[in-house]
Amino acid sequence: MKPVYINSVGSVSAQKTYDNDDFLEEIMTYNDTILRVIDPDYKAHIPPAAARRMAKGIKMSTVSAKTALKEAGLENVDAIIVGTGLGCIGDSEKFVSAIIDNKEQFLTPTRFIQSSHNTVAGQIAISLGCNGYNYTYVHSAISFESCLVDALVQIRNEEANHILVGGVDEIVAHHVDTHRLINHIKSEPVSTEHLLQSNTAGCVMAEGAHFFVLSNQKKETTYAELTAVTTYNTLSRDKLTEKTIDFLSQNGETLENIDLIILGNNGDDGFDSYYGILSDGIFKNTPQAYYKHLSGEFDTASAFGFWLAAKILRGGTIPKAVQLNQIKAKKPMNILLYNQYRGENHSLVLLKRC
Amino acid sequence: MGKGVAITGMGMISAIGKNVTENYRSLISEKMGISRISHIDTIHKNEIMVGEISATNAALEKQLGLPENSWSRTALIGAIAAKEAVTHASITEMNDCRTGLVSGTTVGGMDKSEQYFYQYFEDDSEWHHINGLHAGDSTQKIAHSLGLEESFSTTISTACSSAANAIMLGARMIRSGQLDRVIVGGTDSLSKFTINGFKTLMILSDTYNTPFDENRKGLNLGEAAAYLVLESDSLIEKEGKKVLGYVKGYGNANDAFHQTASSENGDGAVLAMKKALQVAGLTPEEIDYVNAHGTATPNNDLSEGRAMLRVFDGKVPEFSSTKAFTGHTLATAGAVEAVYSLLALQHNTIYPNLNFKTPMTEFDLMPQTKLKNKELRTVLSNSFGFGGNCTTLLFSKNA
Structure with a gap:
């Protein structure tokens, strides 16, 4: 089967991840129930006049996508595939x-246009002049993984050589307020270090x-193989172990070949038990990492996990802040990611050093 | 190039029928589904016309055996259409092979979200709709109602080409051996959100939409759900299944021109059609009928018309838009028209482009205005959406 390489990354998150030379050297800690991204210098990437009208999701994506394209040394790509749970919500x-409020009067189209889930993918296509394949997946916690499934098929079937894939979600008031009502978001603040000990819902x-x-194509910038x-x-829960072994x-x-498992624990005491099945079970003796104490939870938070895995495979080191158990990892060759939401x-995503 | 991907089932619900049979009957008897809006209380009700499904939510819920007001209308009609497709494909055990579900939607549960937007903070009676807003929720509910488990189930939202892209992804997954069977299509219900959104864009007609007519005034919004079942050759062989037709080709391209308008000469549309022909290994002359996107907006019909002239080198085969029957069903349009394309192939019938009177001045293109019988082997179907998204699907009688 044709190998598929991760040739570059771009990240805008609640950590200082927008600079690819940095790798979680300084951890931003929080004590809250919601986290916002650390804003990069948007002005360096987007003309201010355009930025004023842009939804935050578009702005974050523009910076992140440009960072990835620049690192890969590409002006354009064959396909753009974006995942988002809620688009520019x-x-x-x-x-x-x-x-x-206005009883269906005095409305202007900009808000509606940016509401279309594929706005980000469309905007990137326009800015690059990319006439290629352009898809947007909107399926909760597997929005980003759907992009990976699609991209793998395309590259392996030689339908495309270079694909820009991404995940984006923005946090906004009404969504937060309503999801607090149904306890999908924690009611009490939790500190970054103690997320997994919160023993609370959401x-x-x-x-x-x-x-x-x-x-x-493998390049100097290649991080890993997907x-x-x-x-x-x-x-x-009963089937998780069996399915994981089947997948491998x-x-x-x-x-035994898995040197590191990266888990999507988000501190929700109703559902973290899924991760526990793997971390206390078949991967008990495997080095383990987690990341949602750093990134927070959102539909495409697993893309932060994917970013983490890629960085670890290229650099060979696992930042202390993400280590979930005490087992010392050698320079990881194979990383397995597992995520679920509620x-x-x-x-399940498998990455390999190359 | 490629052998087609077999289609073994189809299901749909739209303004012109609650199942596939009713839809076909309306198409051949020239029965439009466009009317004044009845289920949504909007101040625009006397200025717009819509393609509305006549059944109330309560009736749809009864049909599905659900308690009242439990799901968004998007999920309700989606489940009804997907179930029809699965029954049509004679599937009794959903999880006996690698089965997937790929669904397109633009509004998701917005119909409920806009209704209870402030009420959520007053009482807890509608809290079950809060998590129903996101697009993937409708797909999860459809998967649940089909009994699909431990499977690849995803949602695509590329505006008005969403379901066409769902069909394309499904076909690619079968072709590449990732899945043995996949249910593909889309669902979108009417909502104040879309009505007002399109109103601000000033592309809603105040009367019956007239695709490809010189005096077209814009689109009528519609609502529908439609799904196909695609199955691998080995599964068909094993089960001795009847094949309805094939997804012979597909092409997706981006116009990369404007967020909500098509380029003047339809560059993205040309690319999508050419890619689809290439995947199918067919020449333009081998297309017997085009089911056009034809939304009846000034911009789309001009751009699509020019694109067809370019792809077919001036010799455009019989074409028609069925939007005059159903309205523009947004995310679902590509799946609605996939079902219509398959029915066209089965019955060797080209549907009339209703409400057409005057040819456009920009070019010499006349849609098919009368029902026509003609031996059809291959049908081309276009779906274009905001964000520059252009998708073409080719359906054929033979593999």
Whole structure:
């Protein structure tokens, strides 16, 4: 099978990740129930006049996508595939409230246009002049993984050479306020260090934009090889171990070959038990890492996990802040990522050093 | 180049019928589904016309055996259409092979979100709709109602080409051996959100939409859900299944011109059509009928018309838009028209482009205005959306 390489990364998150030379050297700590991104210098990437009208999701994505393209040394790509749980939800909320408050009068189109889930992918295509394949996946916690599934098929079938894939979500008031009502967001602040000991329902909700260039050609900038991705709409706790072992064996890997497992624990005491099944079970003796105490939770937060895995495979070191257990890792060769949200939309992703 | 991907089932609900059979009957009897809006209380009700599904949410919920006001209308019609497709494909055990679901939507649960936007903070009676807003929720509910488990289930939102892209992804997943069977299509219900959004863009007609007519005034919004079942050759062989037709080709391109308008000469559309022909290994002369996107907006019909003239080198085969029947069903349009394309192939029938009177001045293009019988082997279907998204699907009788 044709190898698929991760040739570059771009990240805007609640950590200082926008600079690719840095790798979680300074950890931003929080004590909150929601996190916002550390804003990069948007002006350096977007003309101020344009930035004023832009939804935050577009701004974050523009910086993140440009960072990834620049690092990969590409002016254009064959395909753009974006994942987002909610798109530019801030514009959607403003448009809906304007409809209600103004009784369907005096509305302007900008909010509506930016509400279209594929706005980010469309804007990137326009800015690059990219006439290629252009998709947007909007499926909760596997929005980003759907992009990876698609990109893998394209590169392996020689339908594309270079693909820009990304995940983006923004955090906005009405969404937060309503999800607090149903306890999807924690009611009490939790500190970064103690997220997994909160023993409370819900997550610390956040936002972010992560982009990557996947390619059929290995380059100096290559971070890692993406070898496999799978997703499950449902998965019971009883079946998780079996499915994970099946996934590894279908892709020619064994448990022993996994040097690091990166888990999507978000501190929700109702659902973190899924991760516990793997971390206390078949991966008990495997080095483990987690990241949502740094990134927060959002539909495409798993793209932060993917970014983390890529950085670890290229640099060979696992930042102390993400270590979940005390088992010392050697220079990792194979990393497995597992994520789910509220017991649905599970994903397994396998990356390899190259 | 490529053998087509087999289609074994289809299901749909739209303004012109609650199932596939009713839709076909309306198409051949020239029965439009465009009317004044009845289910949504909007101040624009006397200025717009819509393609509305007649059933109320309560009736749809009864049909699905759900308690009242439990799901968004998007999920309700989606589940009904997907179930029809699965039954049509004679699937009794959903999880006996690698089955997937790929669904397109633009509004998701916005119909409920806009209704209870402030009420959520007053009482807890509608809190079950809060998490129903996101687009993937409708797909999860459809998967659940089909009994699909531990499977690849995802949602695509590329505006008005969403379902066409869902069909394309499904076909690619079968072709590349990732899945044995996949249910593909889309669902979108009407909402105040979309009505007002399109109103601000000033592309809603105040009367019946007239695709490809010189005096076209814009689109009528519609609502629909439609799904196909695609299956691998080995599964078809094993089960001795009847094949309805094939997804023979597909092409996706971006116009990279403007967020909500198509380029003057339809560059993205040309690329999508050419790619689809290339994937199918067909020449333009081998296309027997084009089911056009034809939304009846000034911009789309001009751009698409020019694109067709370029792809077919001036010799455009019979074409028509069925939007005059259904309205523009947004995310679902590509799946609605996929079902219509398959029915066209099965019955060797080209549907009339209703409401057409005057040819456009910019070019010499006449849509098919009368129902026509003609031996059809390959049908081309276009779907274009905001964000410059252009998708073409080719359906054929033979693999």
